[in-house]
Amino acid sequence: MKVVRDRRDARWLPSRFHFALFRLFAYLRLRTAKPQLAPGLVMVVDPYQSAAENHLVSTLIFVVLTSFIVTLLNPAMSLPAACAIALPAAAVIIQALPVLCGTVIMPVVRKVVPIEGDNLRANSVIIMSLAIAAAIFTLRSDSPARYIAGAFLLLLALNIIASALMFFLRSAIADAERKFGVAS
Amino acid sequence: MSRFWVRGVFWRQLLRLGVRNTPIWLETVVIGFWSLFFLLWGPGRRSIMRNLRAIKPESWPLTNFFRAYRVFWNYAWSITDTAHFREQRIMPDWEFAGFENFEQLKAREGGAIILTAHMGSYDLGAYVFSETSHRQIVMVRAPEIDPQTRQFEEEEQERSRSEALRIDFNTKASELALELLDAIQRGELVAIQGDRVTPGIASMPATLFGRPARMPAGPFALAMAARVPLFPLFIVRLGRRRYRLVTCEPIHVERQSRHRDDDLHAAVEEWSKKLEEVIRYGWYQWFAFDPHAETT
Numbered sequence: 372m373k374v375v376r377d378r379r380d381a382r383w384l385p386s387r388f389h390f391a392l393f394r395l396f397a398y399l400r401l402r403t404a405k406p407q408l409a410p411g412l413v414m415v416v417d418p419y420q421s422a423a424e425n426h427l428v429s430t431l432i433f434v435v436l437t438s439f440i441v442t443l444l445n446p447a448m449s450l451p452a453a454c455a456i457a458l459p460a461a462a463v464i465i466q467a468l469p470v471l472c473g474t475v476i477m478p479v480v481r482k483v484v485p486i487e488g489d490n491l492r493a494n495s496v497i498i499m500s501l502a503i504a505a506a507i508f509t510l511r512s513d514s515p516a517r518y519i520a521g522a523f524l525l526l527l528a529l530n531i532i533a534s535a536l537m538f539f540l541r542s543a544i545a546d547a548e549r550k551f552g553v554a555s
Numbered sequence: 556m557s558r559f560w561v562r563g564v565f566w567r568q569l570l571r572l573g574v575r576n577t578p579i580w581l582e583t584v585v586i587g588f589w590s591l592f593f594l595l596w597g598p599g600r601r602s603i604m605r606n607l608r609a610i611k612p613e614s615w616p617l618t619n620f621f622r623a624y625r626v627f628w629n630y631a632w633s634i635t636d637t638a639h640f641r642e643q644r645i646m647p648d649w650e651f652a653g654f655e656n657f658e659q660l661k662a663r664e665g666g667a668i669i670l671t672a673h674m675g676s677y678d679l680g681a682y683v684f685s686e687t688s689h690r691q692i693v694m695v696r697a698p699e700i701d702p703q704t705r706q707f708e709e710e711e712q713e714r715s716r717s718e719a720l721r722i723d724f725n726t727k728a729s730e731l732a733l734e735l736l737d738a739i740q741r742g743e744l745v746a747i748q749g750d751r752v753t754p755g756i757a758s759m760p761a762t763l764f765g766r767p768a769r770m771p772a773g774p775f776a777l778a779m780a781a782r783v784p785l786f787p788l789f790i791v792r793l794g795r796r797r798y799r800l801v802t803c804e805p806i807h808v809e810r811q812s813r814h815r816d817d818d819l820h821a822a823v824e825e826w827s828k829k830l831e832e833v834i835r836y837g838w839y840q841w842f843a844f845d846p847h848a849e850t851t
Contacts (some may be wrong), residue, residue, distance in 0.1 A: 429583035473576030
């Protein structure tokens with residue numbers, strides 16, 4: 372496990388972020404950050420270390436799923452009633468999806484494709500794909516929730532652009548991280 | 556059916572399944588939901604609220620109800636971080652308070668006792684310590700009540716076992732005391748949780764939040780017998796994957812008077828003061844799901 376010791380500004384290392392949009396933002400912050408010494412501080416270089424990124428993405432997926440359920444229910448009931456049902460339903464579905472993927476889908480996939488380790492990467496792809504499909508469905512409807520889905524898909528498009536930028540910036544980022552003793 | 560009770564093995568297995576299958580960027584919603592679910596656990600919630608009543612005597616029951624949710628939320632994150640470490644060797648970020656005391660503990664020749672509390676991720680704290688120091692550490696834990704959960708935990712400990720860290724369950728107090736004394740004399744560090752008295756464990760009177768309470772006597776008697784200091788050390792969760800290791804100045808337990816209990820009592824009171832100080836600041840992560848003795 373890679374760690375950076377005694378440097379608080381290491382929190383802006385792009386390798387501590389997962390999504391390209393956040394990695395790009397972190398890189399820009401890292402360029403302007405001044406060295407901050409903090410004796411004893413240990414910062415782990417892992418792509419899921421950022422609290423802001425993970426809380427935001429988690430909330431976004433929950434909101435998109437809620438919007439999707441509202442879109443499904445809205446023709447049959449009023450908008451407030453649809454929201455009241457959609458909120459707990461989305462929470463339950465989010466709990467069930469990883470368990471379902473891990474216990475039903477992945478054992479079948481593993482019989483066809485040899486995958487080592489845990490299911491985190493595969494489940495991430497499946498669940499994000501389902502979220503994108505739900506957002507597209509919601510966007511194509513005339514439900515008021517379509518604006519939320521639109522915003523989610525816009526962020527996704529920005530993330531794709533950011534990942535292209537990150538590709539071109541890869542050597543500059545590697546150089547910046549090397550100053551902290553982190554080899555990309 | 557006991558596997559589905561709150562201390563049953565089902566929840567430990569579900570946590571492991573969750574950590575292996577839930578995308579990390581989805582954890583906030585998952586943990587938020589489960590914290591809400593465990594708020595339905597009446598005895599645990601009531602114990603937290605009773606403890607909060609002692610910590611914050613002026614507060615309203617409704618406010619303490621929401622505070623109880625915050626305790627469950629922090630607990631859920633702490634056990635998830637521990638599970639991530641066990642399954643994927645992912646560590647959180649760490650910072651230190653009382654770094655000079657921590658360095659003193661690390662550099663100390665010979666054994667010592669680390670006195671800790673049910674705060675933050677105490678399991679993870681012990682692992683962090685053992686990985687950042689060359690010192691051998693023995694961690695003493697209360698055994699799980701449920702036999703299946705106990706077996707599960709012992710298997711988990713065995714799986715994630717490291718050379719630098721050994722975990723002992725205090726099932727037989729007298730045998731364990733001799734083992735620990737031996738470990739200290741070999742120069743190892745012994746980590747003990749000193750904020751809860753379990754049945755069958757010797758205790759001493761103390762004052763916590765201005766009320767009478769009882770503290771385990773074992774760590775203090777062990778320090779006196781081994782002639783080593785006690786280092787109060789707390790693991791405080793600061794946020795998502797961020798922890799602070801708070802190391803206080805050592806407590807010395809020396810035989811100074813004719814009455815052994817008087818000398819022990821002075822050390823117990825010193826510990827209670829430090830514990831109170833840390834809990835007052837970090838009440839939202841004092842994972843005392845059984846009512847603390849006499850704080851009710």
